[in-house]
Amino acid sequence: MDNREEVREFLTSRRAKITPEQVDLPAGSRRRVPGLRRSEVAALADMSVEYYAKLERGNLAGVSPAVLEAVARALLLDDAERAHLLHLAQAADGSDALTRPRRRTPARQWTPHRSLQWTLDAITAGPAVVANGRTDILAANPLARAFYADLLANPDNQRNLARFQFLDPAARRFYPDWDLFADMAVAILRREAGRDPHDKGLHDLVGELSTRSGDFRTRWGAHNVRRHGTGTKRFRHPAVGDLTLAYESLDLAAEPGLTMTVYTAEPGSPSEEGLRLLASLAATEDAGPAAARHPSG
Numbered sequence: 001m002d003n004r005e006e007v008r009e010f011l012t013s014r015r016a017k018i019t020p021e022q023v024d025l026p027a028g029s030r031r032r033v034p035g036l037r038r039s040e041v042a043a044l045a046d047m048s049v050e051y052y053a054k055l056e057r058g059n060l061a062g063v064s065p066a067v068l069e070a071v072a073r074a075l076l077l078d079d080a081e082r083a084h085l086l087h088l089a090q091a092a093d094g095s096d097a098l099t100r101p102r103r104r105t106p107a108r109q110w111t112p113h114r115s116l117q118w119t120l121d122a123i124t125a126g127p128a129v130v131a132n133g134r135t136d137i138l139a140a141n142p143l144a145r146a147f148y149a150d151l152l153a154n155p156d157n158q159r160n161l162a163r164f165q166f167l168d169p170a171a172r173r174f175y176p177d178w179d180l181f182a183d184m185a186v187a188i189l190r191r192e193a194g195r196d197p198h199d200k201g202l203h204d205l206v207g208e209l210s211t212r213s214g215d216f217r218t219r220w221g222a223h224n225v226r227r228h229g230t231g232t233k234r235f236r237h238p239a240v241g242d243l244t245l246a247y248e249s250l251d252l253a254a255e256p257g258l259t260m261t262v263y264t265a266e267p268g269s270p271s272e273e274g275l276r277l278l279a280s281l282a283a284t285e286d287a288g289p290a291a292a293r294h295p296s297g
Contacts, residue, residue, distance in 0.1 A: 069082075228249050
């Protein structure tokens with residue numbers, strides 16, 4: 001991915017989202033572009049228009065943290081957007097450790113070490129998965145395998161959440177809030193592209209989804225970024241119906257770039273009962289082949 005183009009489009013898209021009223025500037029009646037003018041951002045960041053224009057053309061090499069912070073404040077960037085801007089600057093500079101090719105985790109080659117799988121399997125009340133920044137599911141507990149049954153059943157998905165989201169019709173049923181999930185999936189991939197611009201697997205995934213999905217292509221062009229940390233999501237599972245689940249995502253210190261996400265239901269809620277039913281169904285299915293291999297009598 002071309003760093004200059006990424007920087008230019010990111011800064012331009014952030015500037016277009018801000019109204020003059022948000023930063024206490026007069027709206028005026030002769031604006032030819034959405035959002036703020038370059039001159040207004042430059043004034044808010046306390047720099048010359050020429051210097052800010054240079055930054056917005058994609059030239060972040062050698063830019064100081066203080067300048068980046070001034071731009072972030074002027075553009076009202078949130079924490080995820082600030083981090084993305086920093087990663088883009090580090091990639092442009094080429095000297096920061098974060099921009100060096102880091103250890104990646106190909107979905108088809110990586111397997112969890114035993115204690116990690118034991119940890120996942122010890123989580124029995126909710127689905128738990130380990131994924132990389134490309135949204136490949138690399139490991140899961142039994143309940144997660146039942147939870148993501150539609151995704152895992154289709155080999156074309158390649159155990160990838162974004163590919164399932166945009167290319168598998170089953171996703172429209174599984175995600176009642178499909179547009180929200182689509183926005184989140186693309187924002188996560190966009191953030192990963194800033195963190196690791198040299199990831200060929202991510203390039204290939206983005207290229208495939210851009211070619212095959214207009215919904216993805218439109219969202220990718222918006223340059224929104226997001227950190228997938230905590231919140232609540234709604235699902236419609238084919239076996240147990242509607243579920244409202246909270247989630248927590250934790251970075252794995254021993255596996256840089258990987259995240260464990262655990263879904264749980266509110267105690268005493270219908271969703272908790274739904275997860276119990278799903279766990280029972282999954283246990284029954286797992287027991288079936290075992291019983292056939294070891295018949296009694």
